[in-house]
Amino acid sequence: MAYVITRLCVDCLDKGCVEVCPVECIYEPKEAAPPERPNMLYIHPIECINCGACEPECPWQAIFEDREVPDAFAADLELNARTKDEPKAYRVALPHRDEEGRLQPKHRPSADQVRANRLRWDEKP
Numbered sequence: 001m002a003y004v005i006t007r008l009c010v011d012c013l014d015k016g017c018v019e020v021c022p023v024e025c026i027y028e029p030k031e032a033a034p035p036e037r038p039n040m041l042y043i044h045p046i047e048c049i050n051c052g053a054c055e056p057e058c059p060w061q062a063i064f065e066d067r068e069v070p071d072a073f074a075a076d077l078e079l080n081a082r083t084k085d086e087p088k089a090y091r092v093a094l095p096h097r098d099e100e101g102r103l104q105p106k107h108r109p110s111a112d113q114v115r116a117n118r119l120r121w122d123e124k125p
Helices: 016-020 076-085 111-118
Strands: 003-005 025-029 063-065 091-093
Touching: 076 111
Parallel strands: none
Antiparallel strands: 003 063, 025 091
C-alpha cells in the first residue's frame, strides 16, 4: 500500500508534501513534462512507507491512499508507478528554498480554487 498524487497536483507543485516526507519518495519529472508525464509530483509506490504525512500537507487535496483514489483519478495510480518503471525520467523532489537555503513561503489556494481545480478534472468537490 502507498499514497498516490493525483492530477489535482498538475502545475501546482506546492511541495509541502516533500518537506514532510521522511523517506524522500516524492519525485518530479527531470525535464519538461510531455503529456504522458504531467507537470506534477509523484509518489514512488515501493519507496512509500504509507506514513500518511504527505496527505494533510497538500493544499490541493491531491493525495490519496492508493485504495482510496477516486474513480476520476484511477489512471494516476499508473502515473505514479512510472517512477519505478522509468526511474531515469524522474528525480527526487526537493522543497522550494531561497538562495540562502531557507524554505520559501507557499501560496495556499482558497477553498474556491480547490473546488475549481477538482471540477477541472470532473471530480465532485
